Amino acid sequence: MLLLYLWWEGLCRELEELALLLDALSHPLRLRIVALLWSRGELYLAEIASILGVSRALAKIHLKKLEAAGIVESRVVVEEERAVARRFYRLRWGGELCISPGKVARLLESCKG
Template identity: 45%
Template sequence: MELSEVTGDRLVQILATLANPHRMRILATLAGGEDYVSRLARKMGISRALLQVHLRKLEAAGLVTSRLVLSEDGKAMKYYDIEPFSLHLTPEALAAAALSLTADQSKGDRK
């Protein structure tokens, strides 16, 4: 995914997803290669439940992908990996993305 391919609404979703320190740490950990939930939770020192909440948000934003693998003992293990992306933010790129914001997104700051 390249910034030029991203709509304004999608960029807002991606940036909001990346604004969480747990999710940044998850991506940093997955930069070393795919991993399954239990081992990833141990590496990060957080619960599987909390990890899965953040992984779902990362997956919804298109920043990670998942796949189920059946282990030798018959357990289903969910593996996660980073989906390659590049976001080079410039004023021009933000201006271009802003043109495609929907009405709901462009009003997000107003209260």
């Protein structure tokens, strides 16, 4: 019984993670950020904003959403000579994202309760 419960909980968690991922990818600017990081690799916030033609504040809002979903990760680099700290962003994964409607349907069916 415990094994069945853990299996069911795992499927529901997987469905929640998928929903978080899809929500993060549901905005055109966030998709542009993902495409940019895919093609150019690691970039810092001001570069991303400049290339996409948006403010740093707007880019940061969308990068935080992508980071919360586990799509991008960031690191801070401090340049001591110039007393500047820059936050660099990069994709956390380098593969393709394939979402099967059948798999989503199976997850939904499994989590009904």
